[in-house]
Amino acid sequence: xxxxxxxxxxxxxxxxxxxxxxxxxxxxxxxxxxxxxxxxxxxxxxxxxxxxxxxxxxxxxxxxxxxxxxxxxxxxxxxxxxxxxxxxxxxxxxxxxxxxxxxxxxxxxxxxxxxxxxxxxxxxxxxxxxxxxxxxxxxxxxxxxxxxxxxxxxxxxxxxxxxxxxxxxxxxxxxxxxxxxxxxxxxxxxxxxxxxxxxxxxxxxxxxxxxxxxxxxxxxxxxxxxxxxxxxxxxxxxxxxxxxxxxxxxxxxxxxxxxxxxxxxxxxxxxxxxxxxxxxxxxxxxxxxxxxxxxxxxxxxxxxxxxxxxxxxxxxxxxxxxxxxxxxxxxxxxxxxxxxxxxxxxxxxxxxxxxxxxxxxxxxxxxxxxxxxxxxxxxxxxxxxxxxxxxxxxxxxxxxxxxxxxxxxxxxxxxxxxxxxxxxxxxxxxxxxxxxxxxxxxxxxxxxxxxxxxxxxxxxxxxxxxxxxxxxxxxxxxxxxxxxxxxxxxxxxxxxxxxxxxxxxxxxxxxxxxxxxxxxxxxxxxxxxxxxxxxxxxxxxxxxxxxxxxxxxxxxxxxxxxxxxxxxxxxxxxxxxxxxxxxxxxxxxxxxxxxxxxxxxxxxxxxxxxxxxxxxxxxxxxxxxxxxxxxxxxxxxxxxxxxxxxxxxxxxxxxxxxxxxxxxxxxxxxxxxxxxxxxxxxxxxxxxxxxxxxxxxxxxxxxxxxxxxxxxxxxxxxxxxxxxxxxxxxxxxxxxxxxxxxxxxxxxxxxxxxxxxxxxxxxxxxxxxxxxxxxxxxxxxxxxxxxxxxxxxxxxxxxxxxxxxxx
DNA sequence: AAATGACGGGG
DNA sequence: GTGTACGTCATTT
Numbered sequence: 107x108x109x110x111x112x113x114x115x116x117x118x119x120x121x122x123x124x125x126x127x128x129x130x131x132x133x134x135x136x137x138x139x140x141x142x143x144x145x146x147x148x149x150x151x152x153x154x155x156x157x158x159x160x161x162x163x164x165x166x167x168x169x170x171x172x173x174x175x176x177x178x179x180x181x182x183x184x185x186x187x188x189x190x191x192x193x194x195x196x197x198x199x200x201x202x203x204x205x206x207x208x209x210x211x212x213x214x215x216x217x218x219x220x221x222x223x224x225x226x227x228x229x230x231x232x233x234x235x236x237x238x239x240x241x242x243x244x245x246x247x248x249x250x251x252x253x254x255x256x257x258x259x260x261x262x263x264x265x266x267x268x269x270x271x272x273x274x275x276x277x278x279x280x281x282x283x284x285x286x287x288x289x290x291x292x293x294x295x296x297x298x299x300x301x302x303x304x305x306x307x308x309x310x311x312x313x314x315x316x317x318x319x320x321x322x323x324x325x326x327x328x329x330x331x332x333x334x335x336x337x338x339x340x341x342x343x344x345x346x347x348x349x350x351x352x353x354x355x356x357x358x359x360x361x362x363x364x365x366x367x368x369x370x371x372x373x374x375x376x377x378x379x380x381x382x383x384x385x386x387x388x389x390x391x392x393x394x395x396x397x398x399x400x401x402x403x404x405x406x407x408x409x410x411x412x413x414x415x416x417x418x419x420x421x422x423x424x425x426x427x428x429x430x431x432x433x434x435x436x437x438x439x440x441x442x443x444x445x446x447x448x449x450x451x452x453x454x455x456x457x458x459x460x461x462x463x464x465x466x467x468x469x470x471x472x473x474x475x476x477x478x479x480x481x482x483x484x485x486x487x488x489x490x491x492x493x494x495x496x497x498x499x500x501x502x503x504x505x506x507x508x509x510x511x512x513x514x515x516x517x518x519x520x521x522x523x524x525x526x527x528x529x530x531x532x533x534x535x536x537x538x539x540x541x542x543x544x545x546x547x548x549x550x551x552x553x554x555x556x557x558x559x560x561x562x563x564x565x566x567x568x569x570x571x572x573x574x575x576x577x578x579x580x581x582x583x584x585x586x587x588x589x590x591x592x593x594x595x596x597x598x599x600x601x602x603x604x605x606x607x608x609x610x611x612x613x614x615x616x617x618x619x620x621x622x623x624x625x626x627x628x629x630x631x632x633x634x635x636x637x638x639x640x641x642x643x644x645x646x647x648x649x650x651x652x653x654x655x656x657x658x659x660x661x662x663x664x665x666x667x668x669x670x671x672x673x674x675x676x677x678x679x680x681x682x683x684x685x686x687x688x689x690x691x692x693x694x695x696x697x698x699x700x701x702x703x704x705x706x707x708x709x710x711x712x713x714x715x716x717x718x719x720x721x722x723x724x725x726x727x728x729x730x731x732x733x734x735x736x737x738x739x740x741x742x743x744x745x746x747x748x749x750x751x752x753x754x755x756x757x758x759x760x761x762x763x764x765x766x767x768x769x770x771x772x773x774x775x776x777x778x779x780x781x782x783x784x785x786x787x788x789x790x791x792x793x794x795x796x797x798x799x800x801x802x803x804x805x806x807x808x809x810x811x812x813x814x815x816x817x818x819x820x821x822x823x824x825x826x827x828x829x830x831x832x833x834x835x836x837x838x839x840x841x842x843x844x845x846x847x848x849x850x851x852x853x854x855x856x857x858x859x860x861x862x863x864x865x866x867x868x869x870x871x872x873x874x875x876x877x878x879x880x881x882x883x884x885x886x887x888x889x890x891x892x893x894x895x896x897x898x899x900x901x902x903x904x905x906x907x908x909x910x911x912x913x
Numbered sequence: 914a915a916a917t918g919a920c921g922g923g924g
Numbered sequence: 925g926t927g928t929a930c931g932t933c934a935t936t937t
Contacts, residue, residue: 226925228925279923282924351923355922355923388928400922405922406921406922758920809920812919818917820937821937822918822919856936878935
């Protein structure tokens with residue numbers, strides 16, 4: 107049979123490890139078991155023959171069981187391109203890795219171990235030469251009529267080909283949240299919405315209110331609703347299940363509720379339960395036979411690589427960014443009331459829930475093609491790739507490349523080595539101190555993929571660094587004593603060069619397809635995937651946890667980078683452009699009365715002077731921008747879109763009044779070009795605060811209680827508020843969201859913070875809200891426009907005649 | 914000045 | 925994969 111490879115995992119059959127491949131064959135989805143699989147690692151030492159023999163006899167203990175190698179062989183491999191002889195040690199079971207690895211390390215004559223830290227399913231994909239999200243051919247023993255599980259009778263092989271139509275479904279849950287944030291032991295799931303790419307729309311709930319839309323299905327209880335959710339997912343049988351922050355919220359919440367209600371979350375195609383890979387800071391929910399993709403993690407990735415830049419990454423904001431459309435909003439504080447009382451709020455609640463699932467599906471369908479290509483390029487599953495950082499993507503591409511060259515994969519650093527790396531520092535990119543203030547008519551240039559271009563152009567790699575063969579004639583790094591080989595191409599530059607070449611070919615091919623065609627979209631996604639991975643290579647070189655970390659290479663890259671940007675800044679000044687700001691690989695110039703044509707002529711001139719594949723590009727024209735400090739600025743483009751960088755410090759532990767004011771201020775400056783209007787906004791707000799005309803809800807600060815009250819060594823405002831809440835008789839426990847207000851009076855901020863529940867007879871402290879909330883949120887911006895705090899602060903004493911008149 | 918604790922997405 | 929993000933900010937100590 108032939109099918110698209112959706113997933114690969116390690117399973118067990120009668121104590122024996124087996125690989126389970128999930129294949130989609132037309133409309134049928136099957137699981138194929140490959141028993142011909144053996145996990146392994148390598149040992150290096152003085153005398154490989156002797157070592158092989160020694161290792162063959164090694165015995166370790168694991169849970170009171172004796173563990174021995176399944177097989178041992180002496181092999182030839184390379185390390186940094188140099189041939190080495192190694193001992194390859196096969197395991198009977200992947201779980202034998204830790205005990206055997208420890209035992210082998212203790213043996214005399216063993217110098218180092220390799221590839222003990224490559225997960226077995228990932229290793230399998232590479233060794234079989236398979237490509238996830240592409241075709242696989244495999245001969246199977248049919249286990250009966252249409253059985254979903256089959257046994258491979260010969261090894262699966264890559265067959266290429268396109269992914270056919272995949273069924274994609276999204277879902278979202280709504281939770282009862284009377285205490286602000288939901289408490290999983292008490293607060294039920296009250297709605298589950300679903301949407302799929304075949305047009306299915308559904309909101310499940312378990313309370314009947316008047317006049318619900320036709321897509322609502324009302325169940326008898328939370329338990330029945332969850333059962334129905336599971337039933338629908340299995341019936342509609344999506345290949346990809348999407349959600350927004352489902353790794354961290356929906357699935358963990360559903361899991362806990364399902365456990366309490368004694369209902370199984372059996373979403374797998376074989377009826378298996380959702381499983382969780384848990385970290386302290388992250389988790390991932392896995393469903394057998396379907397790819398659970400958390401759209402938030404894809405969005406977060408796009409934000410990390412700078413491909414999208416929003417102030418917030420809520421579903422609402424992200425949906426607006428990607429589709430240009432608005433979705434209905436619904437305040438989470440309205441939810442309990444809507445649930446209990448129905449009416450108009452209930453209708454809006456349902457529409458909101460439905461729109462969450464639909465928006466997730468829409469955004470997911472926009473992003474998936476890119477992540478499917480990333481999955482193919484680095485040859486790892488979509489489940490894993492959609493959760494990787496850019497550095498991990500590069501690393502997995504290199505691991506794949508290393509495996510096919512017989513190069514041993516360096517281990518992830520641990521212990522001392524890692525600690526030492528953390529200590530190592532080196533000079534980074536050049537960042538110019540901006541010409542602070544508001545500027546008009548800007549042109550922005552940047553070097554196309556500067557760092558990968560440098561790595562390729564100058565052959566930067568751990569194996570080509572300070573090589574013997576090029577002493578005195580290799581490529582010198584500006585300002586550093588290093589050189590790089592001009593004879594042999596390094597492993598990393600070679601890998602990047604392939605990516606860059608392939609990408610150039612794809613971009614050429616793109617020209618022959620209309621922008622809206624399927625071919626264009628798929629080729630475009632692929633070229634973007636190449637670009638993303640190439641651009642992440644430098645970050646990996648300098649990341650202390652990376653396998654191919656090299657401080658010398660990383661600092662050589664930044665040194666070349668500084669050289670090119672500085673040279674370009676000098677050239678632009680010589681041409682009469684005012685450089686307002688420059689960072690790493692981009693420069694921001696004022697047109698200064700020159701035309702867009704002049705800007706293009708400058709570009710041409712610079713490019714004539716650059717070596718290899720290094721190239722400057724025109725990023726765009728911006729009518730207005732406000733520059734604050736290094737890394738902090740905001741601009742508006744010709745289409746009226748705001749680009750905000752480094753100012754995203756307004757968070758939920760800030761009062762709403764601070765968030766609202768900051769947004770209004772940026773709009774006034776960039777859209778209207780009027781700092782004066784921005785100043786008026788601030789004066790109006792501070793005055794409203796002083797005169798008590800701001801709604802209490804705009805002054806509330808929400809901070810989560812992360813520990814039991816007693817565990818706090820440092821008693822912050824939310825802890826004091828929580829204590830006061832407890833004294834009132836409320837149960838206060840970790841995870842609770844504390845809503846508090848800072849009131850007038852003597853003492854520290856903490857001493858003056860009261861829970862919202864105690865605010866009836868108390869007065870908020872205007873000074874705190876002005877000095878610690880509103881002004882910090884806007885001052886950084888206003889400062890560079892020549893305003894001082896006192897110009898913007900409304901106080902009765904300082905009120906000037908004109909203000910009294912205006913007021 | 915150093916230490917501590919919280920932010921993100923979700924409801 | 926058995927790991928403990930990550931860089932930044934406010935407030936307390």
